[in-house]
Amino acid sequence: MVEFEKRGVPTVSWVAEGFIRDAIRSAENFGVPTVAMATMPSPFTNQSPGGVESMVSAGIDQVIQGLTEPPERGPAVDAGFTTITEPMLNFEGKDLLDTMEVMNRQFLEWRWSDGFPLVPPTPDRVERMMAGTTRDPQDVVTTLEPGFGVATVEKIAANAVMAGCRPEHMPVLITAVECISEPVIYLRNKAMSTGPHAPLILVNGPIAKELNINYGVCALGPGSISYANSVIGRALRLVMMNVGFTYPGVSDMDTIGSPIKYSLCAAENTVASPWDSYHEDLGYAPEDSTVTVHFVYGTCELYDFQNWEAEKLVRGFASAACNTVQVSTGKWLVGRRSDPRYHTEEKEHHFMMICPEHAIQFHRQGWDKQRIREEMFRRARMTFE
Numbered sequence: 001m002v003e004f005e006k007r008g009v010p011t012v013s014w015v016a017e018g019f020i021r022d023a024i025r026s027a028e029n030f031g032v033p034t035v036a037m038a039t040m041p042s043p044f045t046n047q048s049p050g051g052v053e054s055m056v057s058a059g060i061d062q063v064i065q066g067l068t069e070p071p072e073r074g075p076a077v078d079a080g081f082t083t084i085t086e087p088m089l090n091f092e093g094k095d096l097l098d099t100m101e102v103m104n105r106q107f108l109e110w111r112w113s114d115g116f117p118l119v120p121p122t123p124d125r126v127e128r129m130m131a132g133t134t135r136d137p138q139d140v141v142t143t144l145e146p147g148f149g150v151a152t153v154e155k156i157a158a159n160a161v162m163a164g165c166r167p168e169h170m171p172v173l174i175t176a177v178e179c180i181s182e183p184v185i186y187l188r189n190k191a192m193s194t195g196p197h198a199p200l201i202l203v204n205g206p207i208a209k210e211l212n213i214n215y216g217v218c219a220l221g222p223g224s225i226s227y228a229n230s231v232i233g234r235a236l237r238l239v240m241m242n243v244g245f246t247y248p249g250v251s252d253m254d255t256i257g258s259p260i261k262y263s264l265c266a267a268e269n270t271v272a273s274p275w276d277s278y279h280e281d282l283g284y285a286p287e288d289s290t291v292t293v294h295f296v297y298g299t300c301e302l303y304d305f306q307n308w309e310a311e312k313l314v315r316g317f318a319s320a321a322c323n324t325v326q327v328s329t330g331k332w333l334v335g336r337r338s339d340p341r342y343h344t345e346e347k348e349h350h351f352m353m354i355c356p357e358h359a360i361q362f363h364r365q366g367w368d369k370q371r372i373r374e375e376m377f378r379r380a381r382m383t384f385e
Contacts, residue, residue: 147245233263
């Protein structure tokens with residue numbers, strides 16, 4: 001709608017009542033403060049043809065009005081979060097722990113929190129965090145949608161402190177922030193979707209070992225062994241919220257949500273892998289340190305404890321990829337989107353992690369990663385109905 005309006009093409013957006021605030025704020029953020037809307041009680045999704053027809057009939061007068069009369073600026077709406085212009089905040093309590101609790105309660109009210117306790121981003125802590133990078137505190141790393149927040153090194157460091165990061169984590173975090181702002185990621189869609197999109201950070205090369213990023217048991221889960229994974233992934237989510245304004249219930253309209261949105265970060269298990277590493281596949285040298293971010297749409301566990309034959313293993317994997325109801329595997333069948341702003345095309349690619357036991361069986365039978373990809377492409381088909 002926004003891109004059509006910017007090109008002089010009048011539009012009217014059908015908006016469900018639960019999304020009115022989101023629609024008005026989004027239109028303002030994207031440069032269309034006067035938005036024409038036709039509101040309806042609920043979305044069109046999962047409605048019968050007759051139900052959709054009734055909803056359209058009830059709102060058609062709003063559509064006609066929106067196309068024939070100059071639209072007015074949308075009604076003022078509560079932002080749903082708090083912005084503070086003061087460079088420094090002061091909190092008081094009975095003691096340091098009580099003061100920390102006061103700060104956390106206030107941050108919850110302002111929506112600056114992910115729901116877990118935050119480490120106070122004091123000037124001293126933020127300064128120490130920035131010691132992990134040679135970049136200037138005011139260097140602009142990128143601008144993050146949907147709120148077009150300016151991500152400076154200092155702002156990233158403040159969120160890193162709150163997440164529990166250490167200074168040595170900063171290079172990975174800054175690179176991950178750069179990754180999600182790449183046009184091909186289409187961050188606006190990922191940040192504002194009603195689906196549980198979450199950034200998965202994959203770290204390769206020497207830095208993964210230096211930072212002790214877990215690549216083995218429970219690499220994408222909790223625990224002391226996944227400390228670096230947990231805090232780096234959490235920091236990226238906090239940056240998306242507090243710099244990019246991806247606030248749940250305000251711009252992030254995820255219908256149900258998912259725990260993967262708290263944190264997703266891991267290193268590749270190059271110790272047990274029989275193949276070249278992922279970053280080597282992309283043309284990097286083994287001694288290069290790289291960060292890859294892939295937005296996953298949920299997760300799907302590929303369960304197979306009995307098959308050792310490569311053909312049977314890949315057949316099971318492909319069956320999961322054909323399940324269009326399980327969007328973490330089947331959504332790639334839906335298609336693709338283009339972004340006219342950057343002339344990029346977003347394709348639904350799925351990131352497949354194979355456990356060492358399966359990888360070894362594939363390798364023993366002469367299968368490399370490319371053959372697995374080709375077999376998945378060939379087998380993961382559905383008849384058009």
